[in-house]
Amino acid sequence: MxxxxxxxxxxxxxxFQLSIMAALLSIVFFVAVRSVAEQAAxxxxxxxxxxxxxxxxxxxxxxxxQVRVELxxxxxxxxxxxxxxxxxxxxxxxGETVTGYDDLAVPKADQGQRAALFVTExxxxxxxxxxxxxxxxxxxxxAADVRIVIAQTRRGLAQISSQITTNAMAVAIGFxxxxxxxxxxxxxxxxxxxxxxxESVTRRGPKDLRPVISKTPGExxxxxxxxxxxxxxxxxxxxxxxxxxxxxxxxxxTPLATVRTQAEVVHRQMEKPENRKALREMIRAVDESSRxxxxxxxxxxxxxxxxxxxxxxINLATLADETCDxxxxxxxxxxxxxxxxxxxxxxxxxxDRILMxxxxxxxxxxxxxxxxxxxVITVRVENSSDQAVLxxxxxxxxxxxADLGKLTSRFSRGSNVDDxxxxxxxxxxxxxxxxxxxxxxxxxxxxEGVGACVMLIFDRSL
Amino acid sequence: xxxxNIRSLFVGILxxxxxxxxxxxxxxxxxxxxxxxxxxxxxxILSTADIAVFEPIILAFQRANPTIxxxxxxxxxxxxxKAIYKEQAQFDLVxxxxxxxxxxxxxxxxxxxxxxxxxxxxxDWARWRxxxxxxxxxxxxxxxxxxxFEGLEVPRTRQELIETLRENPERFSGRVGTxxxxxxxxxxxxxxxxxxxxxxFWRLTEVxxxxxxxxxxxxxxxxxxxxxxxxxxxxNVLGSYAASQIEGRDGLRIVPLDDxxxxxxxxxxxxxxxxxxDAAGRFIDFLVRLGQHPELxxxxxxxxxxxxxxxxxxxxxxxxxxxGLLVFLDxxxxxxxxxxxxxxxxx
Ligand SMILES: Nc1ncnc2c1ncn2[C@@H]1O[C@H](COP(=O)(O)OP(=O)(O)OP(=O)(O)O)[C@@H](O)[C@H]1O
Ligand SMILES: [Mg+2]
Numbered sequence: 012m013x014x015x016x017x018x019x020x021x022x023x024x025x026x027f028q029l030s031i032m033a034a035l036l037s038i039v040f041f042v043a044v045r046s047v048a049e050q051a052a053x054x055x056x057x058x059x060x061x062x063x064x065x066x067x068x069x070x071x072x073x074x075x076x077q078v079r080v081e082l083x084x085x086x087x088x089x090x091x092x093x094x095x096x097x098x099x100x101x102x103x104x105x106g107e108t109v110t111g112y113d114d115l116a117v118p119k120a121d122q123g124q125r126a127a128l129f130v131t132e133x134x135x136x137x138x139x140x141x142x143x144x145x146x147x148x149x150x151x152x153x154a155a156d157v158r159i160v161i162a163q164t165r166r167g168l169a170q171i172s173s174q175i176t177t178n179a180m181a182v183a184i185g186f187x188x189x190x191x192x193x194x195x196x197x198x199x200x201x202x203x204x205x206x207x208x209x210e211s212v213t214r215r216g217p218k219d220l221r222p223v224i225s226k227t228p229g230e231x232x233x234x235x236x237x238x239x240x241x242x243x244x245x246x247x248x249x250x251x252x253x254x255x256x257x258x259x260x261x262x263x264x265t266p267l268a269t270v271r272t273q274a275e276v277v278h279r280q281m282e283k284p285e286n287r288k289a290l291r292e293m294i295r296a297v298d299e300s301s302r303x304x305x306x307x308x309x310x311x312x313x314x315x316x317x318x319x320x321x322x323x324x325i326n327l328a329t330l331a332d333e334t335c336d337x338x339x340x341x342x343x344x345x346x347x348x349x350x351x352x353x354x355x356x357x358x359x360x361x362x363d364r365i366l367m368x369x370x371x372x373x374x375x376x377x378x379x380x381x382x383x384x385x386x387v388i389t390v391r392v393e394n395s396s397d398q399a400v401l402x403x404x405x406x407x408x409x410x411x412x413a414d415l416g417k418l419t420s421r422f423s424r425g426s427n428v429d430d431x432x433x434x435x436x437x438x439x440x441x442x443x444x445x446x447x448x449x450x451x452x453x454x455x456x457x458x459e460g461v462g463a464c465v466m467l468i469f470d471r472s473l
Numbered sequence: 474x475x476x477x478n479i480r481s482l483f484v485g486i487l488x489x490x491x492x493x494x495x496x497x498x499x500x501x502x503x504x505x506x507x508x509x510x511x512x513x514x515x516x517x518i519l520s521t522a523d524i525a526v527f528e529p530i531i532l533a534f535q536r537a538n539p540t541i542x543x544x545x546x547x548x549x550x551x552x553x554x555k556a557i558y559k560e561q562a563q564f565d566l567v568x569x570x571x572x573x574x575x576x577x578x579x580x581x582x583x584x585x586x587x588x589x590x591x592x593x594x595x596x597d598w599a600r601w602r603x604x605x606x607x608x609x610x611x612x613x614x615x616x617x618x619x620x621x622f623e624g625l626e627v628p629r630t631r632q633e634l635i636e637t638l639r640e641n642p643e644r645f646s647g648r649v650g651t652x653x654x655x656x657x658x659x660x661x662x663x664x665x666x667x668x669x670x671x672x673x674f675w676r677l678t679e680v681x682x683x684x685x686x687x688x689x690x691x692x693x694x695x696x697x698x699x700x701x702x703x704x705x706x707x708x709n710v711l712g713s714y715a716a717s718q719i720e721g722r723d724g725l726r727i728v729p730l731d732d733x734x735x736x737x738x739x740x741x742x743x744x745x746x747x748x749x750x751d752a753a754g755r756f757i758d759f760l761v762r763l764g765q766h767p768e769l770x771x772x773x774x775x776x777x778x779x780x781x782x783x784x785x786x787x788x789x790x791x792x793x794x795x796x797g798l799l800v801f802l803d804x805x806x807x808x809x810x811x812x813x814x815x816x817x818x819x820x
């Protein structure tokens with residue numbers, strides 16, 4: 012039970028506890044109503060019995076020294092008004108039965124007690140309520156001690172009580188059900204802010220470490236504060252490590268550039284082919300390291316900027332145009348022609364210009380890098396009512412049988428890269444930029460023949 | 474007394490026929506056995522209703538329940554009471570016109586509970602404790618011979634009756650009949666209820682006493698004496714009997730008195746010690762559904778229970794079942810009542 016209470020949801024706990032309370036209240040209510048009503052019913056019977064006995068007492072008289080009574084019609088008929096119970100009576104004067112049922116016992120009363128006396132006893136096989144009152148009737152010489160005893164069975168009382176029990180039970184059950192339903196509602200509304208908070212935190216992107224500012228009830232403020240505090244520290248530590256990486260990459264890049272220049276100079280002076288080969292490999296390794304450092308720096312920059320994304324208005328066609336211009340020289344080295352096909356109406360999106368440039372540069376860089384000389388690369392910008400798409404299509408080696416889903420993870424490179432320099436971060440950067448903008452990076456083989464097709468897709472509905 | 478003769482004659486006949494095989498300690502009037510077509514069980518009924526009146530009901534019941542033999546014994550209501558209360562006579566069903574005595578039997582624990590769809594359909598006032606079941610509603614009326622009232626206004630109320638009797642002593646002397654409340658349970662019931670309902674009851678009794686009223690045990694005798702011209706009027710006769718006996722006779726008239734008409738219910742109970750309470754229950758069901766057999770009401774003259782509120786301003790005074798009926802059965806009360814009545818009627 013305790014375990015259950017600790018691990019079960021707050022809502023279930025609340026409902027459980029409230030229901031138990033409602034059940035207890037219902038039981039208390041039931042018992043109270045029943046006992047009050049039964050007491051009232053029993054009192055009613057007692058009152059009528061007393062009234063009946065009194066009316067008989069008033070009809071006592073003495074005649075020639077004998078106590079006599081003229082039983083009033085109403086004395087017994089009133090007993091028949093509330094129930095169909097059997098009625099017995101006996102009138103005794105100085106121990107002698109005047110009239111009535113001889114075998115009806117006279118309850119023992121204190122001498123001189125005039126108030127009605129009530130007892131419950133067995134008579135003729137049934138439980139009866141008995142009232143007894145005492146009167147003194149003077150017969151001229153002395154006063155006779157007269158007792159009037161009236162008994163009535165309690166069948167009507169039992170009936171009333173069972174009816175009351177049924178009604179009280181029905182009301183108690185109704186009360187319990189209603190209270191339970193209300194407690195369900197109450198619990199629901201009590202935990203609603205928690206749910207809302209949880210949802211708002213869950214809905215956030217993986218990099219969104221901004222503090223929670225939604226309004227929460229007082230009880231949740233410490234939790235929200237703690238959460239915000241924690242996120243702040245997390246963010247600080249992330250920033251620190253990114254800064255560290257950027258710093259490290261930067262520090263590595265500069266000396267590498269020096270090493271490369273030196274190595275080139277030495278390479279030119281070398282004559283022995285094995286020495287030249289060793290140096291070429293050295294230069295390649297340096298290139299690779301330098302590329303890695305550069306990409307790491309970019310990646311750190313992406314991570315940093317996604318935190319506080321700028322919302323510039325960006326025309327995808329303009330962006331693509333600029334990037335193409337930038338990489339034109341590289342393409343020309345391989346005699347690659349870049350064909351630009353842009354939609355007529357401007358494909359406008361909102362986002363961080365620098366990050367977008369970085370993404371587009373990376374995919375165009377890939378296309379040039381993995382295409383053979385004298386091939387054609389198409390950069391296309393399409394705009395429709397629900398999407399804006401920038402695609403880069405080349406006629407290169409394509410992705411082969413690489414797992415397309417894995418190419419976007421860090422440092423992952425395809426198996427067909429041969430000796431092309433790369434770090435495996437380009438698509439990672441593009442992917443993260445797209446995610447930060449609510450768009451998506453889509454990779455597929457070129458549908459028109461060989462090559463690859465990489466698309467940046469922005470859904471307008473979002 | 475006339476009826477005593479008839480009674481002993483009947484008993485004699487029954488004994489001769491060998492039908493009175495069981496002898497009872499109380500006085501019986503008539504007894505008749507009705508064999509069912511394929512009888513497997515028997516039902517013995519003790520009743521205050523004459524065989525002649527009740528036979529159509531018994532036969533109709535037996536047609537519906539051919540497996541039941543019926544032994545029908547009749548007696549006066551006081552004797553019926555005595556049979557059950559004092560002698561524990563063995564009967565399955567007791568039918569009586571004396572509601573008070575039936576109520577006392579039930580109150581004092583001599584009746585069995587019974588309930589069925591039929592009895593539950595009865596109005597509340599027609600049953601008590603699921604032990605006493607009313608199945609007829611019969612008014613107490615006055616029967617007059619029209620010839621005796623020639624030249625006189627027929628009285629419409631008890632007050633007018635008193636005046637008419639007072640003003641014409643020579644015409645009515647010895648020619649007024651009523652129940653002897655000392656011997657007739659039903660007469661006692663009607664008289665005590667009258668005394669409750671009207672101030673004029675005692676004055677009427679007084680006037681009748683002065684006119685040397687004739688006293689009867691049963692409605693039948695009174696009505697035939699009115700028919701024969703021996704009586705000018707019979708007071709407090711069962712309307713149902715009167716209606717069936719008057720039929721076809723000229724010069725008789727039923728006069729309900731307009732100040733009030735006492736209405737009594739014929740009731741049935743199953744006494745404790747009944748051998749066949751199931752069959753008795755079936756008979757009760759049949760009785761309380763008498764309304765569904767209008768031809769039986771017709772032939773017996775017994776009006777069935779009608780579950781209808783009495784119209785406002787009605788003169789009908791139904792006698793209510795309940796402990797109130799025990800009051801006049803109190804020894805002292807009865808003693809006083811009978812004493813006053815006797816001193817009024819016998820002058
Ligand atoms: N246009 C393309 N044609 C063929 N393969 C490609 C193309 N673009 C990407 N790839 C494959 O996807 C892998 C991952 O690309 P990604 O840009 O992330 O890394 P990279 O180009 O190897 O290194 P770098 O970080 O220097 O760009 C590449 O190694 C390559 O195998
Ligand atoms: Mg790349």
